[in-house]
Amino acid sequence: MKFRASSVALFVAVAAVIVFPFTDSAFYTELLAKAMILAIFALSLDLLVGYTGLVSFGHAAYFGIGAYATVLLAPKYDPASLWVVLPGAVVAAGLAALIIGLFVLRTRGIYFIMVTLAFAQMVYYVFHDTAIGGGSDGIYLNFKPSAALGAFRPFDLEQARQQCWFVTAALLITWWFLARLLRSPFGRAIVGIRSNEQRMRALGFATVRYKLAAFTIAGAIAGLAGSLYAILFGFVTPELLSWHQSGNVLLMVILGGIGSFAGSVGGAFAFVAMQEVFSGWTRHWQLLMGGVIVAAVLFLPGGLAALPGRLKRAFGADRG
Amino acid sequence: MADVLLAAEGLTRLFGGLAANRDVSLSLARGEVHALLGPNGAGKSTCINLLSGDLPVTSGRVLLRGKDVTALPNHKRSLAGIGRSYQRTNIFAKFTAFENCRLAAQSRDPRAWRILSDAHGTVALRDRGRAALEQAGLGARADIVAATLSHGEQRQLEIAMVLATGAAVLLLDEPLAGMGSEESARMIELLKQLRPAHAILLVEHDMDAVFEVADRVTVMVEGRVLESGPPAQIRASAAVREAYLGEPV
Numbered sequence: 001m002k003f004r005a006s007s008v009a010l011f012v013a014v015a016a017v018i019v020f021p022f023t024d025s026a027f028y029t030e031l032l033a034k035a036m037i038l039a040i041f042a043l044s045l046d047l048l049v050g051y052t053g054l055v056s057f058g059h060a061a062y063f064g065i066g067a068y069a070t071v072l073l074a075p076k077y078d079p080a081s082l083w084v085v086l087p088g089a090v091v092a093a094g095l096a097a098l099i100i101g102l103f104v105l106r107t108r109g110i111y112f113i114m115v116t117l118a119f120a121q122m123v124y125y126v127f128h129d130t131a132i133g134g135g136s137d138g139i140y141l142n143f144k145p146s147a148a149l150g151a152f153r154p155f156d157l158e159q160a161r162q163q164c165w166f167v168t169a170a171l172l173i174t175w176w177f178l179a180r181l182l183r184s185p186f187g188r189a190i191v192g193i194r195s196n197e198q199r200m201r202a203l204g205f206a207t208v209r210y211k212l213a214a215f216t217i218a219g220a221i222a223g224l225a226g227s228l229y230a231i232l233f234g235f236v237t238p239e240l241l242s243w244h245q246s247g248n249v250l251l252m253v254i255l256g257g258i259g260s261f262a263g264s265v266g267g268a269f270a271f272v273a274m275q276e277v278f279s280g281w282t283r284h285w286q287l288l289m290g291g292v293i294v295a296a297v298l299f300l301p302g303g304l305a306a307l308p309g310r311l312k313r314a315f316g317a318d319r320g
Numbered sequence: 321m322a323d324v325l326l327a328a329e330g331l332t333r334l335f336g337g338l339a340a341n342r343d344v345s346l347s348l349a350r351g352e353v354h355a356l357l358g359p360n361g362a363g364k365s366t367c368i369n370l371l372s373g374d375l376p377v378t379s380g381r382v383l384l385r386g387k388d389v390t391a392l393p394n395h396k397r398s399l400a401g402i403g404r405s406y407q408r409t410n411i412f413a414k415f416t417a418f419e420n421c422r423l424a425a426q427s428r429d430p431r432a433w434r435i436l437s438d439a440h441g442t443v444a445l446r447d448r449g450r451a452a453l454e455q456a457g458l459g460a461r462a463d464i465v466a467a468t469l470s471h472g473e474q475r476q477l478e479i480a481m482v483l484a485t486g487a488a489v490l491l492l493d494e495p496l497a498g499m500g501s502e503e504s505a506r507m508i509e510l511l512k513q514l515r516p517a518h519a520i521l522l523v524e525h526d527m528d529a530v531f532e533v534a535d536r537v538t539v540m541v542e543g544r545v546l547e548s549g550p551p552a553q554i555r556a557s558a559a560v561r562e563a564y565l566g567e568p569v
Binding site: 189 | 372395404
């Protein structure tokens with residue numbers, strides 16, 4: 001019963017997202033794509049925070065590396081091939097996560113949070129203070145990458161509608177991949193590690209290697225999100241990997257409900273929507289946003305993911 | 321003597337200046353239950369932690385089937401065949417009893433790193449998990465979430481998980497702690513059942529249980545081995561009586 005209701009909800013949501021670009025509102029189509037990209041980003045962080053038990057406060061580093069890699073891999077005066085820059089960004093971010101993971105996974109708890117933040121700040125200053133990516137001004141992606149495979153052109157990212165659908169596909173594939181990963185032997189092992197790492201070691205699991213793999217996968221997916229972000233806006237600045245961005249994605253996961261993929265997607269959408277609405281009202285929109293987040297943590301501890309269950313309990317009595 | 325699987329030679333562990341274990345030697349043979357007795361703070365749990373690799377030794381050696389495993393971290397010792405349970409119940413509370421055991425069995429699966437196949441698709445691991453549950457007497461409780469099992473059942477699950485890994489050496493830290501008499505009796509039956517195929521180290525406070533099941537008893541006091549021998553010798557020992565048992569047994 002519950003399964004069917006959530007399936008229907010998912011189906012309706014996906015249908016709405018696919019149909020939406022037909023409204024021909026360039027602004028809202030771009031906003032929708034942005035929300036979906038941040039949803040991919042939030043999903044990747046939830047794999048760490050919600051399922052592996054690793055609270056990373058430097059996840060923007062991999063998002064930013066994916067974004068910069070996309071621009072830096074593209075030729076200046078020609079469109080790049082999507083099939084080069086997208087995998088390139090994923091590999092670059094994954095590699096960075098692998099290397100940084102080797103260091104940060106030696107720490108635990110509050111130290112892990114601080115060390116992930118420190119590494120992210122280091123990456124931030126590399127792009128902020130050197131000429132690699134245009135310094136603090138950032139760098140432009142002059143052409144949208146081309147999806148052409150030889151003579152065959154499956155879709156065109158210059159078309160806002162098709163671009164939005166491409167992002168939709170990326171989100172759905174990421175979500176499917178992560179859901180599938182959680183049911184795999186590897187997924188069971190990382191959930192076991194979050195639940196009780198000591199026991200996992202006693203059972204013979206090399207837990208650090210599993211955590212490193214999860215950290216790398218999460219970094220790679222964040223890189224995918226960063227790449228799509230760079231393609232969508234055609235512009236990359238160091239702000240993409242600042243600690244604000246790491247904090248924002250953590251808030252999306254908390255708002256949506258830690259340890260729920262649907263929650264992370266919902267959290268990202270809610271975050272983007274609030275940002276949009278509140279900044280239309282006042283320059284001090286972050287104050288309002290902060291208030292909402294405090295309220296959410298206080299009154300809805302399980303995040304948006306806990307909302308259906310709560311509503312059911314609240315209204316269940318009427319139906320008997 | 322018998323088929324010695326695990327031997328400790330002169331294990332010493334210092335915490336600052338304090339010796340939690342000093343020069344502890346003991347051996348565990350297949351087909352024997354070796355009980356480790358001692359008052360609180362005698363170093364019994366530390367001893368298990370040194371054998372399992374949860375704690376590194378300050379000096380001394382741990383030999384598994386004659387091979388030095390002292391340098392191996394705990395997960396590698398587990399893979400080599402040393403299984404342990406914990407004094408305080410240490411299970412995956414949100415998983416079902418079955419999933420606790422299936423995951424334990426998965427630790428032995430060389431294909432455990434696959435990320436896109438279904439964890440429950442590997443029949444051999446499911447069978448192994450089920451068999452361990454059955455053996456520990458939890459066959460009927462497989463689909464119950466571990467957190468909602470009774471305390472006694474959780475203690476059984478602790479053992480079932482170790483069995484699912486196929487460990488030859490079982491280091492059991494107070495498996496009877498907090499159990500009712502009926503549950504204790506069942507656990508003792510289980511230990512007797514496991515004895516022929518395993519080398520068992522049993523840390524336990526329940527004297528009746530220890531003397532019912534143990535083939536060999538080592539008594540520790542203040543981190544040292546006070547006396548080691550067959551149960552009859554320990555019962556008769558004046559030193560043990562004075563140091564620990566307090567009154568004639």
